Amino acid sequence: MTRVLVPLAILEGASVSAGLLDLLETVDVTVLGYHVLPEQTPPDQARLQYEDRANEALDDVTEEFAATGGAADHRLVFTHDRRKSIDRVAAELEADAFAITGATGPVERLLVPVTGEVAVDRITDFVATLVGGRAIEVTLFLATGSAEGAGDEGRARLDDAAAALTDAGVAVETRTATGNPFDALVDAATGHDAVVMGEQAPSLSTLLFGEESERIAAETVGPVIVVRRPSEADPDPA
Helix, strand or coil: CCEEEEEEEHHHCCCCCHHHHHHHHHCEEEEEEEEECCCCCCHHHHHHHHHHHHHHHHHHHHHHHHHCCCEEEEEEEEECCHHHHHHHHHHHHCCCEEEECCCCCCCCEEEEECCCCCCHHHHHHHHHHHHCCCCCEEEEEEEECCCCCCHHHHHHHHHHHHHHHHHCCCEEEEEEEECCHHHHHHHHHCCCCEEEEECCCCCHHHHHHCCHHHHHHHHHCCCEEEECCCCCCCCCCC
16 A cells, blocks of 8 residues: 655644545555654653654644544654654655645645656556546646757656556647746746655755755645655666
8 A cells, every 4th residue: 555654843732634644544644743852852752752742743643644544643753853764664664655745725736846856657557546537637847958958858757757647548738848847846836736656766966955855845735645656675767
């Protein structure tokens, strides 16, 4: 079964919007409650102080997911490094994706970028499962740096992804844009309720500006679901 990890800053009042709860009803969900600690605070000390309150909050969120008809469980971590903890738990669970929560109502339109070095086959398989026969429209989006930059390869990737989703019964359209890929993606997100994108390999821009998915979530305010890269032990030809 497809699994999505939903990290939440559980002691900071973080919540999941009704739209995201409904969107994830077709997949298994693990809610990862985390609390980032000051460097000098031992995790065991924090667990003694906060564990009961954190687990009560996690139980409430898990019940909200269960109320939509999906399957959900939860985990709790006290950590000094949020990102490493999310990556570790996602690997342990072999999660297909993780969600960056955001505010949204009913999800009727998904934006799915296929720009850059992403595993397109994994993304389309995930989207087909996520949509699951519901009346959710998907826009496949390809951004390039210039009008000449799209090329036959990028267009073929877009068309192949559209064909795969159409065969799976998903209502899909394609869209291309030129210019700065990040800015083009933010512009394209207007009119869509959530974004599903592939995890990018670490790069210099990641170190300088942060994860693209988190920047997209910050700019659009809506949920972003990130389909994880294949591990080295499970290579993906895409």
